[in-house]
Amino acid sequence: xxxxxxxxxxxxxxxxxxxxxxxxxxxxxxxxxxxxxxxxxxxxxxxxxxxxxxxxxxxxxxxxxxxxxxxxxxxxxxxxxxxxxxxxxxxxxxxxxxxxxxxxxxxxxxxxxxxxxxxxxxxxxxxxxxxxxxxxxxxxxxxxxxxxxxxxxxxxxxxxxxxxxxxxxxxxxxxxxxxxxxxxxxxxxxxxxxxxxxxxxxxxxxxxxxxxxxxxxxxxxxxxxxxxxxxxxxxxxxxxxxxxxxxxxxxxxxxxxxxxxxx
Amino acid sequence: xxxxxxxxxxxxxxxxxxxxxxxxxxxxxxxxxxxxxxxxxxxxxxxxxxxxxxxxxxxxxxxxxxxxxxxxxxxxxxxxxxxxxxxxxxxxxxxxxxxxxxxxxxxxxxxxxxxxxxxxxxxxxxxxxxxxxxxxxxxxxxxxxxxxxxxxxxxxxxxxxxxxxxxxxxxxxxxxxxxxxxxxxxxxxxxxxxxxxxxxxxxxxxxxxxxxxxxxxxxxx
Numbered sequence: 326x327x328x329x330x331x332x333x334x335x336x337x338x339x340x341x342x343x344x345x346x347x348x349x350x351x352x353x354x355x356x357x358x359x360x361x362x363x364x365x366x367x368x369x370x371x372x373x374x375x376x377x378x379x380x381x382x383x384x385x386x387x388x389x390x391x392x393x394x395x396x397x398x399x400x401x402x403x404x405x406x407x408x409x410x411x412x413x414x415x416x417x418x419x420x421x422x423x424x425x426x427x428x429x430x431x432x433x434x435x436x437x438x439x440x441x442x443x444x445x446x447x448x449x450x451x452x453x454x455x456x457x458x459x460x461x462x463x464x465x466x467x468x469x470x471x472x473x474x475x476x477x478x479x480x481x482x483x484x485x486x487x488x489x490x491x492x493x494x495x496x497x498x499x500x501x502x503x504x505x506x507x508x509x510x511x512x513x514x515x516x517x518x519x520x521x522x523x524x525x526x527x528x529x530x531x532x533x534x535x536x537x538x539x540x541x542x543x544x545x546x547x548x549x550x551x552x553x554x555x556x557x558x559x560x561x562x563x564x565x566x567x568x569x570x571x572x573x574x575x576x577x578x579x580x581x582x583x584x585x586x587x588x
Numbered sequence: 589x590x591x592x593x594x595x596x597x598x599x600x601x602x603x604x605x606x607x608x609x610x611x612x613x614x615x616x617x618x619x620x621x622x623x624x625x626x627x628x629x630x631x632x633x634x635x636x637x638x639x640x641x642x643x644x645x646x647x648x649x650x651x652x653x654x655x656x657x658x659x660x661x662x663x664x665x666x667x668x669x670x671x672x673x674x675x676x677x678x679x680x681x682x683x684x685x686x687x688x689x690x691x692x693x694x695x696x697x698x699x700x701x702x703x704x705x706x707x708x709x710x711x712x713x714x715x716x717x718x719x720x721x722x723x724x725x726x727x728x729x730x731x732x733x734x735x736x737x738x739x740x741x742x743x744x745x746x747x748x749x750x751x752x753x754x755x756x757x758x759x760x761x762x763x764x765x766x767x768x769x770x771x772x773x774x775x776x777x778x779x780x781x782x783x784x785x786x787x788x789x790x791x792x793x794x795x796x797x798x799x800x801x802x803x804x805x806x807x808x809x
Contacts (some may be wrong), residue, residue, distance in 0.1 A: 327705070328705055328708035328709045328712055329633070329700065329701065329703070329705075329708055329726075330633070330635055331712060332708060332712065332718055332721055332722075332726070333630070333633055333634060333635070334635075335718040336718040336719065336722065338634055338635070341630050341631065341634045341639065342634055342636075342637045342638075342639045342640075344639075345627070345631045345634075345637075345638070345639025345640075345642065345643065346637070346638055346639055348627070349638065349639070349642050356670070359670045359671050359672060360669065360670055360671070361668065361669055361670055361671050364668050364669060365669060425790065425793075426782075426786065428793065429743070429785065429786045429789040429790045429793055430747075430782045430785045430786055430789070431746075431747040431748075431749075431750030431751075431761070431785055432747070432750075433750035433751055433753065433754075433761055434750055434760075434761055434764075434778065434781050434782045434785060435782070437761070437764075437765060437774075437778055438778045438779065438782060441768060441774040441775075441778060442774045442775040442778045442779060445774065445775045446775065523654075524653075524654035524655065524656075525654070526654075527654040527655075527656040527657050528654075528656050528751060530656070531753075531754055538654075538656065538657060538660075551664050551665055551668070552665045552668050552669060555657070555660065555661050555664065555665050556661070556665060558657065559653055559657050559658075559661055562652075562653060562654050562657055563649070563652050563653050566652040566653070566654070567648065567652050570652060
């Protein structure tokens with residue numbers, strides 16, 4: 326038994342456990358006494374089965390958008406993170422400005438801005454799908470930049486000095502010396518960011534771009550079965566999200582172990 | 589393309605009421621979520637029994653489900669399953685409190701577990717009362733180490749409140765969207781909304797960065 330567990334046990338472990346049990350019973354009891362049995366008895370999940378094809382397509386679109394966000398994010402994030410180390414001031418400021426503006430405003434606002442306000446400036450009307458892809462790609466780019474930048478800064482100073490001392494050209498210095506260990510370190514945070522973009526794609530449903538959540542909205546409008554459809558969709562998100570995060574956790578442990586072996 | 593500042597000035601009260609709603613919902617969910625977070629955190633730390641299993645399940649559940657889906661489900665499905673009437677703002681606060689509770693529980697747990705084991709064992713073997721151990725040995729370093737994560741979570745929570753516009757809670761995004769639709773001045777109102785969020789979140793992200801920086805300088809790791 327570790328020290329912290331002993332301390333928790335001493336400061337009222339049984340009280341915490343019994344208290345939690347009571348709390349659980351209270352919540353379940355409240356839910357049971359206030360449940361609307363009439364609706365619950367009338368639940369009919371056949372709508373899910375009837376529209377399985379549409380739901381599956383929606384899921385594919387969701388996964389595709391996640392992939393776009395991750396691919397563009399890694400690419401743009403790496404390039405911008407390298408640029409953020411540039412000796413030219415304005416380049417650094419531009420990158421920092423982009424990252425700060427995107428990270429400090431909600432994806433929802435960016436999405437609406439790109440769909441409704443950007444066409445006023447550019448004069449080109451984007452379709453909802455284009456706006457959605459643009460929004461999530463830009464969003465991902467900023468978050469990945471920040472993560473890769475942290476990775477670059479974690480590369481020991483000696484390796485920079487060694488690359489300079491050997492007179493390696495800039496391209497070789499980045500691709501052979503700095504980026505490989507930097508990207509290796511940031512692999513676990515990149516994986517958890519990708520999971521948060523998977524969750525973020527649900528937001529794009531406000532533009533009805535045909536991913537899982539907007540498909541669910543359309544089916545529930547057609548069948549008047551919101552509880553069945555949305556609960557099923559929530560379950561799908563949960564299962565896939567949980568599987569992803571377990572994989573990411575395994576990756577993190579694997580990296581930590583191989584890191585320990587290397588040093 | 590012209591940027592019409594006049595129309596923003598004209599509709600300043602509506603946007604201001606949006607800011608007030610956003611801040612109110614964030615504050616309420618943060619307070620309720622902190623209570624839930626403390627309960628869940630100790631439930632998970634207590635180690636065994638049904639409370640531990642339930643806490644773990646609840647934490648994983650609300651951390652995994654997309655925020656948008658959670659908000660939408662609480663708003664549109666929960667009232668149908670229960671004999672319960674929730675206003676859109678009440679269901680928003682319920683959903684965001686559950687969301688915050690799960691995230692805060694993990695942050696608190698990480699903070700408590702980050703306390704040096706040797707110090708805990710030393711204070712146990714010195715026979716210091718557990719209450720004193722909590723106040724003097726565990727809480728000070730845990731709070732220092734948690735503060736960057738808690739501040740970034742707060743800015744995350746403000747960003748999540750923007751999703752509430754989808755269930756017509758009259759916060760910043762909703763007001764900007766509605767006013768834009770009424771006046772066709774989408775550019776002005778949505779830019780103003782983005783600027784308002786930036787004004788709220790930028791200081792938070794600066795504070796998070798500062799407290800993280802201070803942590804590293806102190807060499808507390």
